[in-house]
Amino acid sequence: MSDFEVLRTLSFGQYLPTGSILHRLDPRVRLTGVVLLALALMVNPGPAVGLLGIVLALGLLLLARVPLGHALRSLRPLLPLFAIVLALQMLFYPHRAALAAGSPLVWQWGPIVVSAASLVGALAMMLRMVAIVLLLTLLTGIADTTDLVHAVEGMLRPFQRLGLPAHELALVLAITMRFIPLLGRELERLMKAQAARGADFGRGRGNFLSRARRMLPLLIPLFLAALRRAEELALAIEARGYAGGRGRTCLVRLRMRPADFLALGIALALAALLVFLDRGG
Amino acid sequence: MEQALIEVHDLHYTYMRGTPLETTALCGVDFSVFAGEIVGVIGPTGSGKSTLLQHLNGLLRPQRGTVRVFGQDLSNPRVDLRAIRRRVALLFQNPEDQLFERYVADDVAFGPLNLGLPLEEVRARVRRAMEAAGLPPSFENRLTWALSAGERRRVALAGVLALEPEVLVLDEPLAGLDPRGRRELAALLRGWQRQERRAVVWASHSMEEIAGLADRVYVLAEGRVVLEGPTRQVFAQGEVLARWGLEVPAVTQMLVELARAGLPVRPTALTLEEALPLLEEVLR
Numbered sequence: 236m237s238d239f240e241v242l243r244t245l246s247f248g249q250y251l252p253t254g255s256i257l258h259r260l261d262p263r264v265r266l267t268g269v270v271l272l273a274l275a276l277m278v279n280p281g282p283a284v285g286l287l288g289i290v291l292a293l294g295l296l297l298l299a300r301v302p303l304g305h306a307l308r309s310l311r312p313l314l315p316l317f318a319i320v321l322a323l324q325m326l327f328y329p330h331r332a333a334l335a336a337g338s339p340l341v342w343q344w345g346p347i348v349v350s351a352a353s354l355v356g357a358l359a360m361m362l363r364m365v366a367i368v369l370l371l372t373l374l375t376g377i378a379d380t381t382d383l384v385h386a387v388e389g390m391l392r393p394f395q396r397l398g399l400p401a402h403e404l405a406l407v408l409a410i411t412m413r414f415i416p417l418l419g420r421e422l423e424r425l426m427k428a429q430a431a432r433g434a435d436f437g438r439g440r441g442n443f444l445s446r447a448r449r450m451l452p453l454l455i456p457l458f459l460a461a462l463r464r465a466e467e468l469a470l471a472i473e474a475r476g477y478a479g480g481r482g483r484t485c486l487v488r489l490r491m492r493p494a495d496f497l498a499l500g501i502a503l504a505l506a507a508l509l510v511f512l513d514r515g516g
Numbered sequence: 517m518e519q520a521l522i523e524v525h526d527l528h529y530t531y532m533r534g535t536p537l538e539t540t541a542l543c544g545v546d547f548s549v550f551a552g553e554i555v556g557v558i559g560p561t562g563s564g565k566s567t568l569l570q571h572l573n574g575l576l577r578p579q580r581g582t583v584r585v586f587g588q589d590l591s592n593p594r595v596d597l598r599a600i601r602r603r604v605a606l607l608f609q610n611p612e613d614q615l616f617e618r619y620v621a622d623d624v625a626f627g628p629l630n631l632g633l634p635l636e637e638v639r640a641r642v643r644r645a646m647e648a649a650g651l652p653p654s655f656e657n658r659l660t661w662a663l664s665a666g667e668r669r670r671v672a673l674a675g676v677l678a679l680e681p682e683v684l685v686l687d688e689p690l691a692g693l694d695p696r697g698r699r700e701l702a703a704l705l706r707g708w709q710r711q712e713r714r715a716v717v718w719a720s721h722s723m724e725e726i727a728g729l730a731d732r733v734y735v736l737a738e739g740r741v742v743l744e745g746p747t748r749q750v751f752a753q754g755e756v757l758a759r760w761g762l763e764v765p766a767v768t769q770m771l772v773e774l775a776r777a778g779l780p781v782r783p784t785a786l787t788l789e790e791a792l793p794l795l796e797e798v799l800r
Contacts, residue, residue, distance in 0.1 A: 249537065305535060427575045428614040431606040432675060433598060433630030452626065455616040459661070 250379040253300040261495040262382035263389050268502035269374040275509035276363050276370075282355060284512050285362025291505060292369035301376040309372045313364060320364075321357050328353035384409040389489045402480025410468065414461070421460050425453050519587075521683055521715055522549040522572055522604070526581035529567050533579065541567040543739045544581070549683060549715050556730030556747065557719040560761045563736040565719040566609065569685050572717065573597075573604040586682075602631055605681035609688040611672035612665055620663070620671050621646070621656035627679045645678035648708045650700065666697045673701075677708065684709075685717040690725055702729065724765045727751065727786035735760065751786055767791045774798070 252258070257265065276288045296306050330350040334340060338352035378386070388405035395401050426436065429452045436449060524547040530540045541564045549555050549572075559565050570576045571583050574590050574597040583590040585600050605627075608614065617623035621642050628638040646655065649670045660671060669689075676684070689705065690698040706729065709716050720726050726733060726747070733750045735743040737760040743750050751757075754764045754772060763769070771783035771791060781798050785791035 249535070308535075424608065425614055427570065428606075428608045428611065429626075430575060431573060431601055431608070432627040432679065433601060434626070435598065435630070452614075452616045456614055460613055 249305075249375060251299075251301055251305070251376045252379075255298060255300045255377070257295065257299040257377045259494075260498050261489055261491055262378055262386040263489060264491070264495045264499050264502075265374070265378045266383060266386040267390075268498060269370050271502050271506040272509065273367050273370045275506035276366050279510050279512065280356075280359060280363075281512065282359035282362060284509055285359050285366055287512065288366030288509060289362060289369065291509075292366050292373060295373050296369065296376070299373060299377045301373065306369055306372045306376075310365060310368055313368060316364065317361050320360055324353050324357035324360070325349055328356065380409060380412040383412070385485075385487060385489060400480065402483065414464070417464070418457065418461060422453065422457055425456050429453065518550060520548040520550050521586060522547075522717075523584040524548065524568070524571065524581070525584075527568070527571060527578055527583060528580035529564075529571070529576060530579060531567075541739055545736070545739070545741055547734060547741065549717055551715055552713045553731045554709060554716045554718060554729055556726035556733040557717060557736060558721065558723060558726055558733060558762060559719075559736030560721055563760075564739040565721075565736055566687055568736065569606060569687050569717065569719055572683070572685050573601045573606050575606070602679055603681055604683040604685060605676045605679045606685040607673060607676045607687065607689060609691055610669075611676075612668035615660045615668055615671060615675075618659060619656070620651070620658050620660055623660055623671060624674045624678050627675055631679070641678045641680065642674075645674040645680075648677050648704070648711075649674035650704045666693055666701075669693070669701070670704075673705075681714065683715045683717065685719075687719050688721070689718065690720070690722075698725070721762075723751065723757070723762055727765045727768075728789075735762065747786065748784060752784070 260268075272288070272291065276284065293303065293306075296303060328350065330348045330353060333350040333352040334348065336352075338350045340348060341351050341354060342349040384405045387408055388401055391399060391401035391404060430436070434449070434452055436453070524545060527542050527545040527547070528540075529542040530538050532538050545564070545568060547568065557565050557568065567576065571578060571590070572585065574583075574585070574595070578591050585604060588595050588600065590597075590600070615623050617626065624642045624645055625638050628641045633641070642656075643653065646653065651667070651670050651674060655667075655671075660668065663671065673689070686705070690701055693701060702725070705716070705718075708714075718726065718729060730747045732745065733743075733747045734741050735750060735757065742760060743753060743756055751764050751768060754769070757764060764772075765786055767788055767790075768783060768786055771781050771785055771794065774781050775783050779798050781794055785794055
């Protein structure tokens with residue numbers, strides 16, 4: 236282990252300001268559109284849906300001018316998950332029932348049988364996972380945290396009458412998202428600093444407790460730094476006379492234009508297509 | 517010519533390589549450290565100082581070019597980096613944030629304990645390191661988070677000195693201290709270096725800080741070495757330095773102006789102590 240670049244491996248979660256058509260949409264549309272498509276993918280389990288979802292996501296990524304290599308890199312953390320899905324599917328799928336229903340036998344070893352239906356199921360699940368991760372990469376690529384916060388605040392605002400603190404919730408979200416890369420960078424620095432003093436985090440010797448103990452030189456300063464940062468932030472907010480959302484005006488007024496309605500309509504239609512595709516068959 | 521302890525040749529480094537957010541930090545740096553010298557690394561913020569320093573003990577691996585430390589090429593994946601790190605110690609910028617133990621002595625002992633030294637030796641090293649960092653023995657049982665920032669920085673320094681490295685690499689060691697703290701810490705480091713005769717690499721964005729300390733200086737800007745040589749020679753090139761947003765010490769600047777005004781002074785002094793006799797001569 237020589238690579239301390241914690242953030243480099245996180246491909247999704249990176250905003251890419253390419254200024255494409257998608258970037259110019261209302262942030263609420265960007266958020267809702269992607270979430271709609273992802274939800275549709277979760278609802279319908281067919282394999283064709285996964286495939287179509289991937290094609291759709293790739294098309295949108297191209298439209299957003301996100302480099303495909305970058306998007307595909309975000310899939311790498313999924314690989315171990317795929318192995319688990321495949322193993323679970325092979326172990327717990329009701330193979331005998333499937334075989335009785337006419338699914339061909341793929342492999343047999345003593346009492347263990349694997350039916351084709353189980354593999355098709357696993358494949359469908361993986362395709363959908365790929366499509367959803369690609370969509371998330373798309374969302375973080377076309378919307379930075381400010382956009383997302385505006386979108387959430389804008390969408391929560393109607394519920395303000397019911398006593399929902401829309402602005403405060405949005406602020407909490409904004410601060411949380413802002414802290415993630417900061418803590419990542421801090422962690423990287425601490426890992427290096429302790430490694431310079433001969434600490435060793437990479438190799439997994441010893442039991443859980445002793446490994447956890449080895450993390451203390453990272454965790455303690457990291458928590459202290461986070462707490463200190465939070466305190467400073469609270470003071471800074473206070474010092475600027477912040478008093479919550481009441482009577483506060485926005486620099487960015489969100490207004491839906493015809494293009495936004497059109498995009499939302501397209502997203503809805505595509506989501507509906509995904510939901511109802513090969514349901515009948 | 518004697519063998520360099522650390523030799524960097526044509527070093528390139530790019531952060532976030534292979535992502536759309538690539539930023540080049542170093543492009544083609546040559547750098548070396550010889551036994552017993554203080555090497556200054558000066559450059560404006562973002563010039564690649566910290567990136568260079570992190571290559572010297574293998575925290576970063578060269579992407580292109582070579583880094584040889586004590587004759588070992590750090591690009592070779594079989595090099596024992598932990599062995600390198602006990603010979604080349606690095607003190608990060610704002611190191612007071614990396615303390616994690618409850619008591620000062622425990623934190624200073626973290627490095628030596630990681631080396632697997634016997635307990636008696638660890639105790640002796642902690643004592644020596646704390647003394648070298650200007651911490652009286654009574655600090656051993658003080659709580660680390662009850663200390664002032666300046667005291668915590670000394671504890672962090674002691675934690676690195678306790679490794680008893682052959683090369684000490686310091687990244688902006690005086691940043692954020694008040695003038696008195698800066699003077700004291702600089703004197704302590706100087707004293708340690710003189711006594712132990714170890715090599716020190718000292719990075720700073722302040723010419724004033726480096727002026728009275730370094731034997732040789734590298735000036736980094738935009739990932740390249742733009743000037744290098746004995747401190748005095750480098751500081752004599754005020755115009756080149758100014759182009760990179762670096763200012764020669766106020767004293768030197770004043771002598772340069774006096775010489776330009778027609779007074780017979782040689783603008784070679786880097787510190788006030790050196791300037792005084794020169795000025796006396798002129799006034800006489």
